[in-house]
Amino acid sequence: MLIDFHFHAFSEKIAAKAMSKLSATCGVEPLTDGTLSGAMELFDKCGVDKAVLLPIATKPSQQTVVNNWAAEVNSDRVISFGSVHPDAEDMFEELERIRQLGLHGIKLHPEYQGFFIHERRLDPMLSAMEELGLPVTIHAGLDPISPELTYCMPEPCAEMLKRHPRLRVILAHMGGNEYWEQALEHICGLGGEVYLDTAYSYYTPDELFTKMIRRHGADRILFASDCPWESPDRMFQKLDSLPLTDDEKEKIFFKNALTLLKT
């Protein structure tokens, strides 16, 4: 079995526009047309059985629409997370609605939602997320939309996690896209329910990648592609080529995901 813990898709209505905008920002050619059916086609080719959809409310006013759509497409194969915007007046109500809608977690993106991970104003929101108990995926490390300034760096992120020890968190991109040495130092090995996803980590040097996985523990690493920006196939081959045991690989490819999603 293979579970991809990080992919993006948009409703038919906005997919084309969103993809051309994002593709121009990232300087990366997408591997799908941005729709859900496009992603499923790629997953079929790559042998991905289930995948976690991570929508992002980039404005406070988008929360409701984004979460309603996520709930609509939630299925046995598409495991939908919801999103809240830290500046939304009804953010706490929306967190409760995410639970009621049966969504499986929450996605936060510092660059797209205008916050730095160390900001104390986030504490009430993060505490509410601890209470809620749903997993929270946070974009970590460099995002091409802001190449000069990264909003979630490994060290301040670790500080935040110390204040929220019960947060069930998934730090995307191995805890810090492009800042892997710092992630190794400050994030890898943190206790609690701190998971790392492998989204867009194809470029992590093999030796460092293996070291990060071993230091953090294969029990809390989740296979992820970041489709449509990276192919699940290429990411699978990268991980499969690392000197890890079959047991470690099984955990990363699907077992950890199943454990995290069922509790």
Ligand SMILES: [Zn+2]
């Ligand atoms: Zn992503």
